[in-house]
Amino acid sequence: MQFQDWLRSLRSGGGVRVPDVEELRRFLPSSLSLSLSSSSLLGLGALASLTAYWLVTRPRPIRPPCDLHSQSIPIEGDPSCRRSALLPDETLLEFYYEDTRTAYDMFLRGVRVAGDGPCLGFRKAGEPYQWISYNEVCEQAQVLGSGLLSRGCQPGPQQVIGIFAQNRPEWVIAELACYTFSMAVVPLYDTLGQEAMVHILNIAEISMVICDKPEKAESLLSNKEQGLTPGLGCIVLMTPCSDALLERARNCGLDILQLGQLMELGRHNLREPVPPKPEDLAVVCFTSGTTGKPKGAMITHGNIASNTSSVIKILEGSFVIRQEDVSISYLPLAHMFERMIQVSMFCHGARVGFYQGDLSLLMDDIKTLRPTFFPVVPRLLNRIYDKIMGSVGSPLRRAVLLYAVKRKQAELSSGVVRNNSFWDKLVFSNIQASLGGNLRFILTASAPISPTVLSFLRATLGCLIFEGYGQTECTAGCTFSMPGDWTAGHVGAPLPCAMVKVSDIPEMNYFASNGEGEICIKGHSVFRGYLRDAQRTAEALDADGWLHTGDVGKWLPNGVLRIIDRKKHIFKLSQGEYIAPEKIENVYTRSAPVLQVFVHGDSLQSHLIGIVVPDPEVLAQWARERGIVGSYEELCRNPDLKKAVLDDMTVIGKEAGLKSFEQVKAVFLSSEVFSVSNGLLTPTLKSRRAALCQAFQTQIRQLYGQSAL
Structure with missing residues (x-):
């Protein structure tokens, strides 16, 4: 080992071996080494050991993927219309991996990566998680899809299947069964209400719905009995139901099958997959809306692939999803935020564990699952913040907590994110343990979050916390905070799949020339329109293909977007x-x-x-x-x-x-x-x-x- 090589290894922080005394003698000039005693050389060895240890263990800042002072680039010289600084030119990103151009492709990539490794996890109260492997999920999806075809469904995006269930493995398997044969999915959920549910079943022409519980089948059956949903012909139940319910269904011409029956039918009539194309419809996501009937946003496979790929692109240097990563699934699968997270996990062969279906047991599920990836909404982060602040009663404990937060925030300002500092061990370890003690990544979206809360939790939880902004109509996200930028009060720069601009709102005194206005989005992640609703589609998408969000944004000097207002509710x-x-x-x-x-x-x-x-x-x-x-x-x-x-x-x-x-x-x-x-x-x-x-x-x-x- 040469002295220069050893110095280089120290500087790089690589695999460092501390030289012994004889090697130290060889490193030094002969005249000097002769005059040094063995104890002096041992002292040098100890110093070298400490130096090596410090270099290996010192915290390193995350290297940003771009200049944080210029996170987005004006398009054609217009500072009000911008794209991601991660793009080499104005060609927007469609996919990250060559073989992942649809949601189905992204799952198949996970199958190739993980094979018999765990994919979907579930548990009963007081028990550990049980896992279904990627190969098993893929096989069950093909079997279930074959069963759907045997019941008269047609392969292709014109066939729409309803899924009416809480988050659970069967939800994902049902969705993948549809994608295996290019069919589209319409998620349904409890809080829609009868009128909205009838509207969705009819406008989407849904003939088959897959349900988790008999109570949901009863609500669908009641609409059928009243003649409100004449096109509904079959309900598939994940759990057993009573003979009385089966009899009621038969009396009004509705079939109720058990999921196991349909899968058995599929095994005996197994069909080869009919994979979807990027332009094919994947999901019609009905937004609940604050007024009026729900609108069915038509999301394609290409929309999903480009949106997911953009997040992977942004994180590629700081957070690579690994096979051993695990996400907790509790946010509604009926909405795109949770689904996009799962697609990202599947693409890399990672695991998704489902909560038990009861939010009061969520913290127990988290402690058992020990997720590395935690998708949240700001309301939950606010609750965590309030819990932490409420737990420090004495002035001394509060002073120590706030000082520790301040020291960790100082590290964050230099780009260092870690959970093994002195302050983590002394003050924050119990907080981190309450969320499983294994978190690497938190993503918050769907509503604004207080900068105070965000900065506080970045310090106390010691993991990457990113904030995104978007809506169903752009698949999920259109902006995302950049690795290395741990400032708060903004929602990041445009995703590589989309352009974002602000447009004038004269009545609110917002003008694009000042970098303020209604946020508009254009690119590969923007939806096709609302299902059979040309009027509301025209209200959302202008003639040039820009999606008008109704939110008001402001470009900051470093090219990130701040949400400052809302146009719709004025x-x-x-x-x-x-x-x-x-x-x-x-x-x-x-x-x-x-x-x-x-x-x-x-x-x-x-x-x-x-x-x-x-x-x-x-x-x-x-x-x-x-x-x-x-x-x-x-x-x-x-x-x-x-x-x-x-x-x-x-x-x-x-x-x-x-x-x-x-x-x-x-x-x-x-x-x-x-x-x-x-x-x-x-x-x-x-x-x-x-x-x-x-x-x-x-x-x-x-x-x-x-x-x-």
């Missing part, structure tokens, strides 16, 4: 001022006692009022600090506490730059949380504004009466 106050309530709501949720808030205005009124749901885990302590005590319900009725909450919201609003007319002047504290089950939130956790107005109409009238006095 209204005027009586004095003529335009109000964007969602922007105001996002500000007010930074108030410590506020869990949820609904900002309401009336064109006949000159000011805003708010319906506030206080955070049950924060409110009692927050109120006690102000000398107010009582149960949660009593606190919500307490006028002094209501005033304190309003005052805190007003302070937060001023700090965020809200104008006086954008501040609420009165609030009602509701002890009932807005949720999907009570109809006040969509399944993607967006406010149903019309439903909220209806639910709180009495309180709204009272608030306007109060604030008018």
Whole structure:
């Protein structure tokens, strides 16, 4: 071993072997080595060992894939219209791997990578996860697809199959069964309601639905009995049902089969796969919407491949999905966010473990599964943040926590992300263990997240946390935060599959010349249109193929996008001022006692009022600090506490730059949380504004009466 070689190995941090005393003598000039004692040489050896250890174990910053000061490039010199800086030219990315041009291709790649390795995991209460291998999933998909064909379904994207189930392995197998024979999927979900469900079954011409539970089959059967869904001819159940249900179905000309029966039929009539093409329809994803009938966004295999490939491209230097990686599946498979994550995992032969179907048991599932990949929505991250802050009661513990966060955030600012620092071991280890202790990657999307919460959790969890922005109509995402950029308050740069621009909204004083306006998207991930709905398709897609999102964005100097407003839900106050309530709501949720808030205005009124749901885990302590005590319900009725909450919201609003007319002047504290089950939130956790107005109409009238006095 030469001395120069040893130095080079130290500098590179590679495999380092510390030289022994005799080697040290050979490294040094003979005149010097003769004068050194053995103890001196041993000291040099110890120093060399420490140096080598430090070089090998020192934290290394993540190398960004591009210049973080220029993360997107203007197209044709127009700074309001931009593309990813990762592209060599203006040719947008269609696929990452040559053999992955469809969702089906991406799964088959996983089969080649993993073979008999685990693919889909499930568990029963108190038991470990059981796994189905990639080869088994592939075989079952072909068998089930063959069974569908034996029941009269036709191979090709014109054949649409409904899937009405919670997240579970059979959901994925059913979807892959359709893709194996180029058929399309329509996901259905509980919170649609009868009217929306009937609309979807009819407009999509669904003749067969695969269900998980008899209760869902009963709801479909009830519509059939009333003559509302004449085209529905067969229900396939994943679990057993009663003879009475079978008899009811027969009486109205509806077949109910067990999944096992259909698969047995497929085994006896096995067909060769008919793989889809990139332009073929893969899924019609019906968006729940806040008003009106659901719209069926038509997503192709090429849309899915380009969108997934773009995320892989962005992460290629910092986070390569490995076969041993595992994701926890609990976000609804009826929506594209969760499905795109699973496609990414399958493409690399990684594992997906399903929760038990009960969100109250999710943390137990996470501790058992120990995922490395955790998809989340901001609301869950807010809960984690509140739990952590609520667990540090004493001033000393809080001071230590905040100091440790500050030290970790200093590392993040230099690009270092790790979970093995002194502060991780001293302060954050229990927090990380509560999420399985194995996380490498968190992705948050679907709604804005507070920069404070995002920066805090990046420090405490010690893993990569990325934020994305998009919507169903662009398959899932259109922007994604860049590895190495751990700043908050933006949603990253355009994905390599799409161009993103901002366009003028004169009535809201947003102009593209200032880098502000409605966010518009064009590229390989943009959907084909809404199923049999030319009018709403024309409203979403303009003549040049740009998707108009209804969100308002601002380009920052380093080429990333910040979401600043919402175009769709704007209204005027009586004095003529335009109000964007969602922007105001996002500000007010930074108030410590506020869990949820609904900002309401009336064109006949000159000011805003708010319906506030206080955070049950924060409110009692927050109120006690102000000398107010009582149960949660009593606190919500307490006028002094209501005033304190309003005052805190007003302070937060001023700090965020809200104008006086954008501040609420009165609030009602509701002890009932807005949720999907009570109809006040969509399944993607967006406010149903019309439903909220209806639910709180009495309180709204009272608030306007109060604030008018």
